Amino acid sequence: TQYLADSIKFIINDKPIHIAPNCINNKTWNFKKPKKKIENQIRFGYVGGGAHDEDLLIVYRAILPLFDIYPDLKLVIRYGGWKPVWLKDHNHIDFKCVSWSIDEYPQKLAEMQIDVGLAPLRDSEFNRCKSNLKWLEWSSMNVPSIASNVEPYRKTGEYGDIMLVNNTTKEWRSAFTDVIKDIF
Secondary structure (H helix, E strand, C coil), X not given: XXXXXXXHHHHHCCCCCCCCCCXXXXXXXXXXCCCCXXXXXXXXXXXXXXXXXXXXXXXXXXXXXXXXXXXXXXXXXXXXXXXXXXXXCCCCEEEEECCCCCCCHHHHHXXXXXXXXXXXXXXXXXXXXXXXXXXXXXXCCCCCEEEECCHHHCCHHHCCCEXXXXXXXXXXXXXXXXXXXXXX
C-alpha cells in the first residue's frame, strides 16, 4: 500500500519503491454460489486470523445486544486461530476455527452465505499498512461490507459498496441497526 511504502522509505533510503495493489485473480478465485439462501436470517460475516482478536472484539461488543432485539440475526465467524477467551458461545454466533488453503478459500467464503461482510480493524501502525483485501474478497461475491474507518478502507468507497464506521461500540451498533432495517 502507499502507506506501507511511505512508512519504509527511511529504511531503504533512495531505492525505488513500486506499489502493486492487492487484487483478485479471476483465474484462481473460483467459487460456486450456494443454490439455496438461508431464509429469514441476516448473516454478518467475519473471516480473520488469530492475531485479530481485538479487531473482532470491536464488532462482538456492538452486535451482542442486538441478538435480543433481532432473533434472525447471525454472526458467522471463520477464524484462523484459537477462539478468543472473551467470545462466549451464543446461539446467534456461528464460530469455527479453520485452516483453509488458498485453493478452497473462495468457495468456503461463498458457502458462509453472508449478507454483509465485516472488516473491523484497530487503528494501529501495523493495520494502516494493510490493504482493503477483505473488501475485495466480499465484493467479488457481490457482498457489501462494513469496515473500520481506518487507512486501508478510507478510499474504498470510491470503488464499491462499503460502509465505513469509527471504532466505537455505539457507531458499529448503529451501522448494524441501519443495515438490518434496510434488509427487513
